[in-house]
Amino acid sequence: MDHVPALQCTLCGETYDPEREIYTCPNHDGVSGILEVQYDYDVVLDRFDADLDGSIPSQWKYKPFLPVSADATPVTLGEGGTDLLAAETLSDRLGVETLVKDDGRNPTGVLKDRATSVSVTKATEDGVDVVTCASTGNAAASLAGYAGRADLECRIFVPGDAPEGKLAQPLTYGADVLAVEGSYDEAYDLSMAVTDEFGWYNRNAAINPFQVEGKRTVGHELAEQTRESVPDWVVFSMGDGCTIYGGWKGFREFHELDLVSETPKMLGVQADGARAIHDTFHDHDDVDDVADTLADSIAVGRPRNTLKACKALEQSGGTSVVVSDEQILEGERLLGHTEGIYAEPAGAAPVAGVRKARAEGIIDPDETVVIVVTGNGLKDTKSALRASGDPVSIPPELSSVVELFPDG
Structure with missing residues (x-):
């Protein structure tokens, strides 16, 4: 390299x-x-085709920016290259021009596929046989899928209360899924211990330095997709903190290399029940390390990348907000009702965050916002039903429908 x-x-x-x-x-x-x-950006730019026309077949368009050998064969399922969608109805409801980058469209349904593709490519370069990580579900599914693609053994540690829908994926991909009788943080600590014991390759984004480098391709893509009109804000949910930093690093790089003219501010959104990064950024005296939120993908009590996340917020001139679980569910419902985008709670948290930031005057009505949806709603159907309610049960008779819809 x-x-x-x-x-x-x-x-x-x-x-x-x-x-x-x-x-x-x-x-x-x-x-x-x-x-x-x-990085040596002279070498990077020498290898990068800077024809930024918005055509992005996958994140591997940015291979010169990624920490893999020039001749490495990527382990890929077609991750990245997700569309940036105009969201006119959602914009009206939020009171600010809004676009949505739906990274729930990635191969295993989550933005984390960007990072996993890079780390599994690294693992194959290093000749390892076993990959591992701790996860609330999404990283587990992602790693298991790419391990299957690369023919590697995969061993996953999840908290005992991880959603069943998220565990079905890694099990289907052939991973050994170990449900730890405890929290995500306890599962994480155990994954670190077995890494030391057995020498398995650890994909944990919190500590694997190559993970965030894959995540930053979402920033590269956004920079390319908005280069004619850079948004005022880009909004991410925050768990461990590495996703928002990756998005910021990618966008910042393109600006520093004169590939785009300016950068957006970052808005980080945390659940009120897992708000350690928010409290650290705002210098609150009491930073709680307990995670209690239905948004399991960001239910992290002890974020390992708080420093990087706060750096993204500070360097970009942005800030953070916290939202309740009910506000997150309303955001999930609103995103689905207005734009037909199905997000898991962590993926919908930015919608709730924008609504709160508008109410508090953080985001002005004449600004432009990009919401990054990090995970698909199929990851957590239980929360989706809680957000939207149950089906209406009716007998198989026309009169029952007429009664419900008398005006047709």
């Missing part, structure tokens, strides 16, 4: 060989020493 000179610690600045198998900086306790991939 001649375009990747080093991995650098975000805390102390120590650098490491990118070919070395290392997840975090050993100068710090636990996983606090998160590493950042450094």
Whole structure:
């Protein structure tokens, strides 16, 4: 990887060989020493076709920006290249011009496929046999799918209350799914322990430095798709914090390389029951490490990428908000009713976040907003039914329909 000179610690600045198998900086306790991939952008630009016409067949259009060898064969299922959709009806309801990037259209139904494709490609380059991660469900499904594609063994650690719909995917893909009798954070700690014990390749986005690099292709795509009219805001939900940072890093890179003229502000949205990044960014004295929200994909009590997430908010001139579970469900319902987009709760949280930011005067009515939907609603049908209600039961008689719809 001649375009990747080093991995650098975000805390102390120590650098490491990118070919070395290392997840975090050993100068710090636990996983606090998160590493950042450094690039030689002269080499990157020399290899990148900068014809930004909006045609994006997959995220691998940006392969020169990704931390894989130039001759690497990507492990891909066609991730990325998701459309940016105008949302006129939703715009009217939110009181601000809104576009939606629906990354629930990725192969396993989640934005995380961008990251998984890169990390599994790295794993195959390194010749590993087993990949692992902890997950509330989405990363588990994503890793299992790509491991199946690459013919790798996959072992997943999930909290015992993970939604059944999310566990069906990795099981179908052939993964060993281990339901830990505890929280996501406990499942995460166990996945780290077995990584140390067995040397399995760990996909956890919180600590694998190559994961966020795949996620940042959503920022590259948004920069290309909006280069004629860069939005004022891009909105992500936040769990561990690496997704919003990835989106910001990708967009920022294109600006610094003069591929786009400006950058948007980032709005991070957290559930009120899992708000550690929000509280840290706003300098609240009491940062609660308990996660209690139906939006399981962002139910993270101890985010490992708080530093990077706060950096994205600060550098972009953005901010964060928190929303209740009921507001998230209303956002899920609103997105479906107005635009026909089916999002899981974490994917719909940005809708609730925009509504709150409008009410608080954070987003002005003359601004433009891009909402990034990170996961498909089929991931959590139980929450979807809670948001929208049950079907109406009727007898098989015409009169019953006429009674319901007397005006036709």
